[in-house]
Amino acid sequence: MNKQRYAIIGAGALGGLYGAMLARQGFEVHFLLHSDFDHVREHGLRVDSIWGDIHLRDLHIHASPETMPPCDVSLIGLKTTQSHMLAELLPAPTRDGGVVLVLQNGLNVEADPAAIVGEQRVFGGCCFLCSNKVGPGHIRHIDFGKIVFGPYRPSSQFSAAAAQAGSTAADIDAKVVLIGNQICEDLNSAGVPTEFSEDLALVRWRKLMWNIPFNSLSVILNASTKQIMDDPNASALAEAIIREVHAGAAACGVEIPEAFIEKTLENTRKMVPYDSSMRLDFLNKRAMEAEAILGNPLRAAKASGYEMSRVETLYQQLRYIDQTNS
Amino acid sequence: MNKQRYAIIGAGALGGLYGAMLARQGFEVHFLLHSDFDHVREHGLRVDSIWGDIHLRDLHIHASPETMPPCDVSLIGLKTTQSHMLAELLPAPTRDGGVVLVLQNGLNVEADPAAIVGEQRVFGGCCFLCSNKVGPGHIRHIDFGKIVFGPYRPSSQFSAAAAQAGSTAADIDAKVVLIGNQICEDLNSAGVPTEFSEDLALVRWRKLMWNIPFNSLSVILNASTKQIMDDPNASALAEAIIREVHAGAAACGVEIPEAFIEKTLENTRKMVPYDSSMRLDFLNKRAMEAEAILGNPLRAAKASGYEMSRVETLYQQLRYIDQTNS
Known part of the structure; x- marks a missing residue:
């Protein structure tokens, strides 16, 4: 089986760190950049991390979602104050049915991406992470870093949508757990302590x-x-x-x-x-x-x-x- | 009947204004000053007030409570953060049985003076006042100014103390109300809208x-x-x-x-x-x-x-x- 392909939407203190860890491990990672694009193209992405410093020069970077290939997993590291941009950013990397991993702060922050790709393709998670962006393309990871994530199951509409699509809720659930376990395995293999949770x-x-x-x-x-x-x-x-x-x-x-x-x-x-x-x-x-x-x-x-x-x-x-x- | 003699303990935005109003009206007012003593001795006390500007030069000012005569009413205008000083400041002006009018902010702020002169000699009140001290001996009164005050009756010890002293609670109450009404009259006559409250x-x-x-x-x-x-x-x-x-x-x-x-x-x-x-x-x-x-x-x-x-x-x-x- 091929390694999963990742999109990093929002390569700041959080997305930049996890994206760099995955890329270092050999995953194909596509970074969507905005203000840092030119800097990273010239100087690469630098992560000073308690897990070992990383300096990546040959990265797949994108100034616009239009150039991104379809990805298996789109990791959302944007601030929630920018979530209104997801309607523009998410459709391209998720166009072949890829899932979304929402690592934003707060509660019910999965609702915005779920409205775009559908609830059954959304995972949410929390990062126990002390990491700051200290300059363009430069992240300082100073403590912790574990991810705990799980499937977004907000409502009974989940089963309703499943039934409509001709699948049972159990079928979909099994598929979701399979994908979740794969993401968990990928991240752990890349050195990011990650736990999959049903809750x-x-x-x-x-x-x-x-x-x-x-x-x-x-x-x-x-x-x-x-x-x-x-x-x-x-x-x-x-x-x-x-x-x-x-x-x-x-x-x-x-x-x-x-x-x-x-x-x-x-x-x-x-x-x-x-x-x-x-x-x-x-x-x-x-x-x-x-x-x-x-x-x-x-x-x-x-x-x-x-x-x-x-x-x-x-x-x-x-x-x-x-x-x-x- | 002679006019009541007043002591102003804390001649800031509040005590300075009310003391100046009483002094302008011809009451004998003794100001206890600390850092402003020299300035007020040389330049007098200046109050820019919506009730009319006041500049008083011939004031009874004191740098220490020891020089103060016994006063009928000691008005407390200190900040509550300075109330620990009352044990030193209050005994002199209240030594002949004068009462204390506590115009400090907050709740239960009468407890400190009551511990010094006894509960039945304490009134508490609130000032609905926008006034600031803007410099040494210089107060700016910009809005409102009404005083509402009443007798401090915190507890049943009040009646107990009265009984011990050989008076009935009703006797003491009547005397307290009489004094309260006189203070109220004094302040109103000086142009300070004042209300006496039993509560x-x-x-x-x-x-x-x-x-x-x-x-x-x-x-x-x-x-x-x-x-x-x-x-x-x-x-x-x-x-x-x-x-x-x-x-x-x-x-x-x-x-x-x-x-x-x-x-x-x-x-x-x-x-x-x-x-x-x-x-x-x-x-x-x-x-x-x-x-x-x-x-x-x-x-x-x-x-x-x-x-x-x-x-x-x-x-x-x-x-x-x-x-x-x-």
Whole structure:
């Protein structure tokens, strides 16, 4: 069997790292670049990584989706604030039935690509990753890096669509799991610790337990994770937010063990001082992912009858700050 | 009957204005000054006020409480962050049985002076005032200015103390009301719109409905009241906080009419763009009154079984900001 062909849509801190790892391992990887195209064409892609530094010169790079071949897997590494561009970017690399792996932050971020290629061709995943883009075509991967992903199964329409297409839900499920396992194997073979999960909602909410408090507070308090954890009031607030997100998940039917609360705090205490992606966006006057990371979970919990008051407070503060920052 | 003699403890934006109004009207007013003493001795006290500009040169000023005569009323205009100094400042001017009028921000701020002079000699009040100290001995009063105050009756120890002293609670109450009415008359005669209230808790919680959201958000969001009210997310957050404080008051047995929520928002919309006192403290790297304005109400509501999650979030954020600001 031939190796799967990958498209990297959004080759920043996340897509650039994983794409480079796959390319180094010999996978055919097509990078869709925008502002960095000329730089990468001349100088290649440079990744300073705890997994070993990578400098790739002979890459398949594209300035437009039109030149991309059909790919088996299109990995979405764009910011969710750019997801409106997917309608233009995704059709070309997915045109022969390839699947999409959405590694964006937040909740329900698979909805946009699913509207383009269909739900049964979408996987979502979370990256436990400290990585920053430090210059054109230059990424610095400083800690962690594991991917946990799973099939996007948002609704009963899934089975309905399957039935309409003449397949049973079980048929489709089996195929989805097969593809998921192949992607998992590819990434692991390339040195990216990756886990396939049948429960994407659990994966996403667990990640939100970190992302909501630490992305938000790092911007609102202008603080690193270390500064937050070292201050008694800020760390008590972080814990209260984590508990609220934990309860929000439960309201949405996602049961996360209680012990994961303390584990999240403990991991953050041990983390190297780190600027969250939202703080970097803020400092660089880019739009922040407040809708994907806070707005969507907030609305999901509210629809299930649970009000996350602290998260709503942070959300409204971030929306105001975002508005005045651009 | 001789006019009452006043002491002004803390002659800043608030004490300076009210002291100057009383002095202009012919009351004997003794100002206790600290850093401004030399400036005021040379140049007098200047108040630019919507009630008419005042420039007073012949003032009774004191650099230490030791030189102050006994006064009938000691008006406390210090920041609550300086209340630990009252044990040193209050005994002299109150030594002949004078009362104390606590015009500080927050909740339960009468407890410190009450511990010094006794509960039955303490009044508390709120000032609906936009006034800033703009330089040494120079105050700018830009809007509003009404005082609403009432007797501090925190506990059943009040009647117990009265009984011990050989008086009935009714005797003491009648005397307190008499003194309160006289202060009220003095201030009104001096051109300060003043109201005497039998329900200090109601007065304080109503003020907190403004002070908590707008002081906090003006610091955390680095915004004027106008910027907050003009932004849909920030104004929605302000309203949610006001509703939470309203519910916190109810939990503490203080019933504020529902209509006061909208009135608070409406008044703020009509207010001239204004830097809250907490924002000025923040910008000038002074300690912020987070304990008096947020911490005390938070703990009072919690003791009554109601958790103000949004207020707690703001409190923890402010405590962090305060810590990193000095």
